[in-house]
Amino acid sequence: MADIEIRNVYKIFGHDAKKALAMAKDGLDKADILGRTGCSVGLNDVSLKIGAGKIFVIMGLSGSGKSTLVRHINRLIEPTSGEVLFDGSNILDLDAKALRAFRMRRVSMVFQSFALMPHRTVLQNVVYGQRVRGTSKADAREIGMKWIETVGLSGYDAKFPHQLSGGMKQRVGLARALAADTDVILMDEAFSALDPLIRADMQDQLLQLQQNLAKTIVFITHDLDEALRIGSEIAILKDGQVVQVGSPGDILDNPANDYVARFVQRRQGRPEKHD
Numbered sequence: 514m515a516d517i518e519i520r521n522v523y524k525i526f527g528h529d530a531k532k533a534l535a536m537a538k539d540g541l542d543k544a545d546i547l548g549r550t551g552c553s554v555g556l557n558d559v560s561l562k563i564g565a566g567k568i569f570v571i572m573g574l575s576g577s578g579k580s581t582l583v584r585h586i587n588r589l590i591e592p593t594s595g596e597v598l599f600d601g602s603n604i605l606d607l608d609a610k611a612l613r614a615f616r617m618r619r620v621s622m623v624f625q626s627f628a629l630m631p632h633r634t635v636l637q638n639v640v641y642g643q644r645v646r647g648t649s650k651a652d653a654r655e656i657g658m659k660w661i662e663t664v665g666l667s668g669y670d671a672k673f674p675h676q677l678s679g680g681m682k683q684r685v686g687l688a689r690a691l692a693a694d695t696d697v698i699l700m701d702e703a704f705s706a707l708d709p710l711i712r713a714d715m716q717d718q719l720l721q722l723q724q725n726l727a728k729t730i731v732f733i734t735h736d737l738d739e740a741l742r743i744g745s746e747i748a749i750l751k752d753g754q755v756v757q758v759g760s761p762g763d764i765l766d767n768p769a770n771d772y773v774a775r776f777v778q779r780r781q782g783r784p785e786k787h788d
């Protein structure tokens with residue numbers, strides 16, 4: 514189990530990050546800062562607490578900062594300013610060796626693009642993390658076969674990624690993250706490339722698995738329906754800022770502002786409110 518705290522994180526992309534950071538802290542908006550400095554504000558004073566053992570969804574439109582935010586949790590991206598705490602320790606303090614161990618044992622990631630190794634079989638892909646950390650071939654095989662079966666891919670262990678459909682590839686990605694047995698799984702638009710029925714199946718399967726696993730899952734999506742379906746808690750991002758955090762019920766019943774309300778109205782098929 515692991516809980517994560519993101520504290521006042523800013524991420525500025527571009528050469529004049531210091532100037533842009535000061536402007537963001539002064540409350541200038543993203544477009545203004547881009548115009549004046551050429552820097553893109555990826556995240557703007559994001560603070561979030563992600564509780565252990567839950568599915569926490571980060572939702573927002575394209576460019577709102579979802580991928581940038583989730584990549585801070587395994588330090589694929591470092592903040593321009595702010596802290597990322599994992600069970601109370603700042604992961605920015607980890608040295609290279611500790612960071613490798615952290616990525617191997619504590620947090621794994623499932624990508625929209627599957628990111629499977631094409632010349633390795635399903636089983637080899639699934640057990641890769643276990644093998645890297647020194648698990649014997651026999652033990653890794655046992656772990657791998659268990660997860661391959663759990664995600665519904667029995668009989669496909671010796672196939673190569675190109676022999677699988679998109680939905681099957683994403684099951685391999687999920688089995689790989691589960692086999693790595695980390696406390697936290699980051700899922701970046703993991704189901705977005707799948708067609709609607711397969712996507713709904715994968716959502717169901719994730720919810721079902723989670724009942725037993727109780728992992729800390731951070732799930733990114735641009736789809737409110739998906740967020741409401743699988744999230745215990747949902748954070749909505751706009752222009753790198755958190756505009757609302759709440760349960761699915763909170764988001765539906767009490768949208769924090771017009772931006773969130775428009776998502777909810779669109780979902781319910783009502784005409785948008787203009788005032």
Ligand SMILES: Nc1ncnc2c1ncn2[C@@H]1O[C@H](COP(=O)(O)OP(=O)(O)OP(=O)(O)O)[C@@H](O)[C@H]1O
Binds near residue numbers: 527553555578582
């Ligand atoms: N490497 C980078 N260099 C420059 N700007 C970047 C970089 N990565 C992200 N950005 C900018 O940061 C902002 C947030 O991007 P991010 O990819 O996190 O959004 P997103 O919500 O994940 O979008 P999408 O749903 O399209 O993946 C955008 O304005 C983007 O242009």
